[in-house]
Amino acid sequence: MSATKSTEESVCGHCGYAVRGLDSFTCPECGSDLREVGIVAPSPTTLSRCGNCGHTFRQLSTYDCPDCGADLREVGIVPIVSNPPRYPLWQVLATWTLAYWIFASIVLTILPSDLVPAATIIVVVIWMTGYYLIARGHWSRTRPPRG
Numbered sequence: 243m244s245a246t247k248s249t250e251e252s253v254c255g256h257c258g259y260a261v262r263g264l265d266s267f268t269c270p271e272c273g274s275d276l277r278e279v280g281i282v283a284p285s286p287t288t289l290s291r292c293g294n295c296g297h298t299f300r301q302l303s304t305y306d307c308p309d310c311g312a313d314l315r316e317v318g319i320v321p322i323v324s325n326p327p328r329y330p331l332w333q334v335l336a337t338w339t340l341a342y343w344i345f346a347s348i349v350l351t352i353l354p355s356d357l358v359p360a361a362t363i364i365v366v367v368i369w370m371t372g373y374y375l376i377a378r379g380h381w382s383r384t385r386p387p388r389g
Contacts, residue, residue: 254282256269257271261281267323292319293312299310335376343369
């Protein structure tokens with residue numbers, strides 16, 4: 243078993259030691275309990291940050307930070323998610339609609355009958371406002387920058 247960092251292996255959340263095939267939940271490199279520090283799964287979109295100077299990197303061949311020279315096993319490696327998953331707009335809007343109408347149907351069911359017409363208008367306005375805000379936010383994240 244090697245202690246090199248690899249994007250193909252799960253590693254100790256504290257020191258980056260490859261933990262595949264271990265017989266216990268204790269990291270042999272740093273002695274940390276893997277149930278407490280976690281196991282970092284491989285991901286091509288995960289960046290790491292030096293716990294001392296904040297320098298970011300994808301993969302290193304040594305345990306020394308290229309910026310400040312600190313031993314990353316001692317100062318720690320902080321995982322950073324650089325590209326969170328993005329869902330298509332239709333999927334986000336469909337999920338919003340389903341969740342919102344379930345909520346709205348519960349609210350309209352428990353209201354007295356004389357308040358239902360006014361509440362229905364409010365429910366539709368809130369639903370359309372949600373559509374607008376979701377679409378606007380999605381569009382602003384996916385459109386190309388203005389040149």
